Amino acid sequence: MNINGLSFNALPPIDLPFRFFLTAPIFIILCAFLILFSGEALWLSRWQPSMLALTHGFTLGFLTMVMMGALLQLLPVIGGVGIVKPRLVVYFCHSTLVIGTLCLMANFIWPSTLLAISSLIFLVCSIGVYFFALAWVLVKKLSQGDSIIGFRLAMSALFIVLLLGAGLLSQSIGFISINGMGKMLTNNHALFGLAGWGSLLIISVSFQVIPMFHVAPSFPKLISRYLPSSLFILLIIAFFQPVFVVPIIVLIHGVFALSLLLVISKRKRKIPDSTIRFWQLAALTLIGLNIFYFTPNKYLSPLVSQQKTLLITAIYLYFYLIAVIQGMLLKILPFLSYTHLQQKCLINFSAMQVIPHMHNFLNKKHGQWLFYLHIMTGMVLFYTLVIPSAYWLLSLLLLIEFSWLLYLMIKAMRLYFLTLTKINSFVNE
Amino acid sequence: MYANLTFIKVDVSALAPPEPMTVILTHLARLTAQECLLIKHRRQPFPLYEKLNNAGFSYHCVVHAQDDITLYVFHQKAQTVFNEWLVTNGVTTSGLVKGKS
Numbered sequence: 222m223n224i225n226g227l228s229f230n231a232l233p234p235i236d237l238p239f240r241f242f243l244t245a246p247i248f249i250i251l252c253a254f255l256i257l258f259s260g261e262a263l264w265l266s267r268w269q270p271s272m273l274a275l276t277h278g279f280t281l282g283f284l285t286m287v288m289m290g291a292l293l294q295l296l297p298v299i300g301g302v303g304i305v306k307p308r309l310v311v312y313f314c315h316s317t318l319v320i321g322t323l324c325l326m327a328n329f330i331w332p333s334t335l336l337a338i339s340s341l342i343f344l345v346c347s348i349g350v351y352f353f354a355l356a357w358v359l360v361k362k363l364s365q366g367d368s369i370i371g372f373r374l375a376m377s378a379l380f381i382v383l384l385l386g387a388g389l390l391s392q393s394i395g396f397i398s399i400n401g402m403g404k405m406l407t408n409n410h411a412l413f414g415l416a417g418w419g420s421l422l423i424i425s426v427s428f429q430v431i432p433m434f435h436v437a438p439s440f441p442k443l444i445s446r447y448l449p450s451s452l453f454i455l456l457i458i459a460f461f462q463p464v465f466v467v468p469i470i471v472l473i474h475g476v477f478a479l480s481l482l483l484v485i486s487k488r489k490r491k492i493p494d495s496t497i498r499f500w501q502l503a504a505l506t507l508i509g510l511n512i513f514y515f516t517p518n519k520y521l522s523p524l525v526s527q528q529k530t531l532l533i534t535a536i537y538l539y540f541y542l543i544a545v546i547q548g549m550l551l552k553i554l555p556f557l558s559y560t561h562l563q564q565k566c567l568i569n570f571s572a573m574q575v576i577p578h579m580h581n582f583l584n585k586k587h588g589q590w591l592f593y594l595h596i597m598t599g600m601v602l603f604y605t606l607v608i609p610s611a612y613w614l615l616s617l618l619l620l621i622e623f624s625w626l627l628y629l630m631i632k633a634m635r636l637y638f639l640t641l642t643k644i645n646s647f648v649n650e
Numbered sequence: 651m652y653a654n655l656t657f658i659k660v661d662v663s664a665l666a667p668p669e670p671m672t673v674i675l676t677h678l679a680r681l682t683a684q685e686c687l688l689i690k691h692r693r694q695p696f697p698l699y700e701k702l703n704n705a706g707f708s709y710h711c712v713v714h715a716q717d718d719i720t721l722y723v724f725h726q727k728a729q730t731v732f733n734e735w736l737v738t739n740g741v742t743t744s745g746l747v748k749g750k751s
Contacts, residue, residue, distance in 0.1 A: 232697045301696035366716060432717070433693065436666050439717060489664060559668050563675060564697070567705040570679035579668060 241290025248282025371425020378417025499548025555582035
């Protein structure tokens with residue numbers, strides 16, 4: 222490891238990642254209202270304006286929001302170095318991401334040049350600054366660990382998603398012309414966003430966090446070393462040969478799912494854990510998606526086969542990407558709260574006695590409820606895609622699930638600050 | 651072992667976070683200037699390093715493999731004694747991460 226010229230940064234202040242985490246469920250709550258007020262028309266096709274607003278609410282408002290916050294914490298833990306001026310970068314990126322996403326969602330529903338230009342400026346600034354702040358750290362030879370290599374590829378994918386998205390938005394307001402390439406660019410924008418930025422980051426994170434948090438063996442070297450780069454190369458090739466490459470991308474996800482289940486099954490401490498359940502759900506989803514994807518349409522009911530692409534995308538998003546992120550939030554919320562407080566006690570070890578047990582930050586049973594809610598909401602999402610009249614039930618369940626997640630996060634945060642006050646008074650005594 | 655430094659061994663490699671940190675801090679709370687905490691861990695506790703320096707400790711980390719490291723933590727005033735021990739025992743400096751204020 223080359224650490225010349227680098228100084229070890231401590232974890233960034235806890236309020237920085239929590240800012241992203243607390244905002245994320247609010248976007249899904251907003252999406253729940255969008256579903257409720259859009260009615261059945263939203264589910265007619267992926268090109269419906271409300272559907273585009275909904276997908277960006279999920280992907281930018283929730284997924285990207287959490288992942289941007291989580292990377293801020295993961296880099297110092299895994300690579301040993303954090304970003305420069307974290308508070309300044311986070312204040313800027315978080316606020317512009319929130320405004321940009323809201324403008325973009327509004328622009329899909331009420332198209333206007335002002336909203337389109339605003340979303341373009343805010344999102345390019347937000348993701349652009351975040352990309353360069355992290356790239357500054359990632360280009361340094363922090364470590365040749367497989368996760369760090371995966372982070373670099375995921376960040377590159379995010380940059381490509383941004384370029385494609387900015388191009389599509391610029392085209393919609395007449396800044397540029399992309400004659401006849403709109404659909405191809407949109408498909409690649411979605412593919413790079415979900416399978417590149419989303420999945421690549423989750424896969425790379427799993428190589429570190431599953432062995433670390435669950436005392437499991439490392440992933441097979443063949444998987445951790447070659448799977449992320451293979452996936453990235455395939456995504457690039459998919460620009461030119463999507464028909465041949467997309468099935469391989471689906472298969473690669475199946476391979477990852479099998480290795481994930483294998484590693485999880487070999488963990489040393491097999492205690493019931495909602496995070497593990499979310500990981501298992503994600504793995505089983507990817508295996509199920511492989512079966513569904515390769516099943517010829519003639520064996521599927523016409524209702525299902527008509528919506529196959531939308532169903533695959535929705536299941537991938539909800540039962541894989543969002544499932545893993547919720548599972549990770551259940552693990553890192555109490556862990557980060559506890560770790561940050563623990564480190565404050567290095568000045569006065571006796572202050573450790575005021576730190577509550579880690580489970581007090583997030584009750585295990587409350588985590589289980591979130592898991593069951595997620596399963597129910599996912600099932601209703603599947604049903605709504607086929608029978609759109611169930612939209613109101615989906616809206617209600619989304620509202621309950623993500624209000625519950627928000628409540629759990631606020632509860633953990635509150636306990637953190639209460640304990641911090643106690644520690645500070647202990648240290649000052 | 652070097653005569654003037656007592657090594658206290660602790661293995662946290664099979665513990666799930668945040669237990670390794672709890673075990674390390676509990677031992678550090680009792681660590682005297684004549685003692686060195688020898689920690690067997692699966693990964694480098696990077697966020698701990700800066701805090702250790704601020705709290706008056708030094709550390710040396712020897713990376714044996716990606717998931718196998720040995721971390722030595724001792725009071726900063728024991729730095730010279732620890733350095734002598736390193737030379738005497740010929741601990742490899744390959745993959746060594748050092749920290750002191």
